[in-house]
Amino acid sequence: MNAEQPLLAVAGLSVRFKLPQGWVTALDNVGFDIRPGEVVGIVGESGSGKSQMLLSIMGLLASNGRATGSVRFRGTELLNRPMAELDHIRGSSLSMIFQDPMTSLNPYMRVSRQLTEVLTVHQGMSEAAALKAATEMLERVRIPEARRRISLYPHEFSGGMRQRVMIAMALLCKPALLLADEPTTALDVTVQAQILELMAELGRDLGTAIAIVTHDLGVIARLCDRVVVLYGGRIMEEGRIDDIFHDTRHPYTEGLLAATPRLDAATHGELLTIPGQPRAAMGDLPGCPFAPRCALKAEICDVTPPLKSGKEGHRLACHMREVRV
Ligand SMILES: Nc1ncnc2c1ncn2[C@@H]1O[C@H](COP(=O)(O)OP(=O)(O)O)[C@@H](O)[C@H]1O
Ligand SMILES: [Mg+2]
Structure with missing residues (x-):
């Protein structure tokens, strides 16, 4: 590239x-x-x-x-x-992380399987290699006792730890x-x-x-x-x-x-x-969307301002x- x-x-x-x-x-x-x-x-x-x-x-x-x-x-x-x-x-x-980790984690599946699937499906890795890589990634996001915890279910992690699992999952394929x-x-x-x-x-x-x-x-x-x-x-x-x-x-x-x-x-x-x-979602209204709240508002602000570079x-x-x- x-x-x-x-x-x-x-x-x-x-x-x-x-x-x-x-x-x-x-x-x-x-x-x-x-x-x-x-x-x-x-x-x-x-x-x-x-x-x-x-x-x-x-x-x-x-x-x-x-x-x-x-x-x-x-x-x-x-x-x-x-x-x-x-x-x-x-x-x-290309990966995405959302606000609520439970929208991306499957509550019925052990974390190990959710993480390794990403690697076996997308990178054709063997189960053993995928488990090793997934455990290493959990260590990198600083989940203590990653080797043991990788076989837990999502609800067995605290909110913060779950979000770390999400980050590990999102970065596992090195997007x-x-x-x-x-x-x-x-x-x-x-x-x-x-x-x-x-x-x-x-x-x-x-x-x-x-x-x-x-x-x-x-x-x-x-x-x-x-x-x-x-x-x-x-x-x-x-x-x-x-x-x-x-x-x-x-x-x-x-x-x-x-x-x-x-x-x-x-x-x-x-x-x-x-x-x-x-201002919430609107129609295609002309003018600057911020004008109604802006201290500098002038007549010209009824015209959509161009994005100047x-x-x-x-x-x-x-x-x-x-x-x-
Ligand atoms: N499915 C939907 N149907 C109608 N309007 C939507 C839908 N999803 C989002 N919107 C509207 O799109 C606008 C932008 O939303 P969003 O991108 O979620 O804002 P935020 O910056 O808070 O993330 C909001 O006004 C929201 O109401
Ligand atoms: Mg939002």
């Missing part, structure tokens, strides 16, 4: 859902690249389209959802491909890209950052690129190379971590950075201090601010 070629190239990606009253747009014309080995953070309030973006890349949208645009993985179009072809790519080069959708949100706050750091560390060791959705901006700042800020199904701003955190341009990004996450169980760390309600991959969709040049 050409080193310059992005691992994942998303272009003009839109996701719409059919409801009884018509179609709603959850993601509107989104585009970005992920390069090999890169760690990209995805942030935005609840409902901004983060999950649908990852799910559409994986071909896992709900049955009333339609994705249009292009998602190229190593140059191959993934969008709207037949399930069988996607299964092959998903099993070997080129891991999509992680708030993988630790259901866990104790003190455990969250620790597990995300472990995931990023393993990703680096294995050369796996990671796209991670999290509310924890501290984690993003520590672990990611770049960040994409989503709102109302559109990219508001994108750039290198230092630029976004220290030379913030978009009023929405400013709001996110100023907001202190409320880390109680009821809100799961949602950012609650930007005035107004986050600047220096070092900085991108900005705001009429009132300039992109870095």
Whole structure:
């Protein structure tokens, strides 16, 4: 593969859902690249389209959802491909971790079997070799007594340990890209950052690129190379971590950075201090989706702001601010 070629190239990606009253747009014309080995953070309030973006890349949208645009993985179009072809790519080069490990782990199957199946089916490994590799991976995600615990059932692990099992399973085939959708949100706050750091560390060791959705901006700042800020199904701003955190341009990004996450169980760390309600799925309305809550709002904001491109991959969709040049 050409080193310059992005691992994942998303272009003009839109996701719409059919409801009884018509179609709603959850993601509107989104585009970005992920390069090999890169760690990209995805942030935005609840409902901004983060999950649908990852799910559409994986071909896992709900049955009333339609994705249009292009998602190229190593140059191959993934969008709207037949399930069988996607299964092959998903099993070997592309993995996803969800918020709730029980959505991916089979409660009736020992962890050993769930882990080894990934290797025997996708890599044609023998049972013995697969068991050895799976045990080693459990050790790498720091599950104590991995040799013994590998034969337990998922419910015999604590929430944090289960999420470690998930990470082990997702990384077992050494995927080129891991999509992680708030993988630790259901866990104790003190455990969250620790597990995300472990995931990023393993990703680096294995050369796996990671796209991670999290509310924890501290984690993003520590672990990611770049960040994409989503709102109302559109990219508001994108750039290198230092630029976004220290030379913030978009009023929405400013709001996110100023907001202190409320880390109680009821809100799961949602950012609650930007005035107004986050905009949920909408029709294809013109204008900036953030305008109703924006202190800088002017007449021109009724016109959809173009996503301007600047220096070092900085991108900005705001009429009132300039992109870095
Ligand atoms: N199956 C569905 N049918 C209709 N709307 C949906 C469906 N799934 C998600 N949506 C809508 O898509 C929007 C984006 O959702 P999502 O990507 O889950 O947001 P988040 O950024 O919180 O992950 C939300 O407004 C949500 O209500
Ligand atoms: Mg989500």
